Amino acid sequence: MPRGVRRRYLALKLVSDRSVSREDLMNTIWDDLIQLFGEYGASQTDLTLIRYNHERDYAIVRCSHKAVEMVKASIASITEINGKPAAVHVKRVSGTLKALLKKVQFSDSSLSGG
Amino acid sequence: MRRFADLHLCPSIEDSDQVEKMIGKSSERGYRMVAISLPLNITQTKVRRLQKICGDAKLDFVTRVDLNPKTSKELLHYLRRFRRSFEIVSVICNSKSVARQAAKDRRVDLLTFSATNIHKRFFDRAEAELASNALSSLEIEMAPLLFLEGSLRIRLISSLRRESAVAEKFGVPVVLSSGATEEYLMRDPWEYAALAGLFDMGGPVALRGLSEIPFSLVERNRGKLSPDYVAPGVRVVKEGDCCPEV
Numbered sequence: 001m002p003r004g005v006r007r008r009y010l011a012l013k014l015v016s017d018r019s020v021s022r023e024d025l026m027n028t029i030w031d032d033l034i035q036l037f038g039e040y041g042a043s044q045t046d047l048t049l050i051r052y053n054h055e056r057d058y059a060i061v062r063c064s065h066k067a068v069e070m071v072k073a074s075i076a077s078i079t080e081i082n083g084k085p086a087a088v089h090v091k092r093v094s095g096t097l098k099a100l101l102k103k104v105q106f107s108d109s110s111l112s113g114g
Numbered sequence: 115m116r117r118f119a120d121l122h123l124c125p126s127i128e129d130s131d132q133v134e135k136m137i138g139k140s141s142e143r144g145y146r147m148v149a150i151s152l153p154l155n156i157t158q159t160k161v162r163r164l165q166k167i168c169g170d171a172k173l174d175f176v177t178r179v180d181l182n183p184k185t186s187k188e189l190l191h192y193l194r195r196f197r198r199s200f201e202i203v204s205v206i207c208n209s210k211s212v213a214r215q216a217a218k219d220r221r222v223d224l225l226t227f228s229a230t231n232i233h234k235r236f237f238d239r240a241e242a243e244l245a246s247n248a249l250s251s252l253e254i255e256m257a258p259l260l261f262l263e264g265s266l267r268i269r270l271i272s273s274l275r276r277e278s279a280v281a282e283k284f285g286v287p288v289v290l291s292s293g294a295t296e297e298y299l300m301r302d303p304w305e306y307a308a309l310a311g312l313f314d315m316g317g318p319v320a321l322r323g324l325s326e327i328p329f330s331l332v333e334r335n336r337g338k339l340s341p342d343y344v345a346p347g348v349r350v351v352k353e354g355d356c357c358p359e360v
Contacts (some may be wrong), residue, residue: 036312072308076301077262085298090305
């Protein structure tokens with residue numbers, strides 16, 4: 001029986017003087033992904049925002065396990081969001097959301113929103 | 115646990131606020147050793163102040179100088195004058211003659227090339243052969259990969275891909291450093307390893323360029339700069355009245 005799609009969950013920490021909306025964050029990640037790997041490469045990442053905590057500047061994104069290095073490189077190359085200096089750091093990577101939450105010791109409620 | 119080093123942090127030395135912030139950030143990001151680019155005429159008071167800031171952040175501070183000679187003769191003059199004053203000597207190779215001289219001189223630790231001008235990147239097979247005999251390393255700064263855009267970044271990635279392959283073939287150690295001039299350009303060692311994938315450098319090789327290679331480089335130079343050092347493999351163990359007469 002074919003195995004389901006293997007995914008990776010990445011916990012991200014935003015560093016910015018301004019507050020960043022979830023749309024701005026995802027648009028920036030997509031822009032950098034397309035700049036570095038092109039539309040074809042970006043289409044292979046299967047990138048989705050899973051959770052975003054605006055107050056604590058944390059986010060969780062999901063991607064295909066084959067594209068995790070591409071996504072990490074794109075996230076590391078972010079230097080500004082909406083024209084303002086910013087950085088996004090990958091804190092942990094895990095195969096399941098449950099394990100990731102355990103690893104980064106977030107409570108489920110701190111990362112509200114789907 | 116693996117220790118990491120950032121051999122090129124470039125805060126403005128005069129701005130103590132920025133220096134403290136960047137050193138603090140380095141410690142947070144998981145580094146245990148940082149080298150800060152210092153001007154040739156730096157005073158001992160300033161060096162001690164930097165050492166204290168790094169000590170407070172639980173970081174090992176390494177003095178580094180970036181030499182930017184116009185000719186190979188000027189490079190030799192700089193090396194004679196400043197080699198023993200700094201733990202790491204990096205040469206910015208802006209011409210082929212300087213690059214060749216730097217690669218074959220054992221006093222040079224790091225070979226650095228322009229990130230923005232691809233025509234001034236002279237790390238080819240001949241350069242790699244000279245560097246491998248003289249034990250100098252190729253330095254790759256990661257900050258330009260973050261702030262350059264479009265065709266400039268594409269050309270840089272392409273050059274780095276070629277250079278890292280040549281370095282591997284000739285056994286030239288590659289040191290990855292941040293080259294960060296501000297906080298927002300600083301990244302974790304693992305993020306740098308992911309970025310190194312852009313120029314086909316494998317994760318383990320990239321992590322070695324951020325840990326084992328810089329640590330062994332600094333250790334070797336500290337040994338040479340110690341007053342006990344005599345020659346490679348020879349150092350003073352004991353001297354004075356306590357030694358038995360032969």
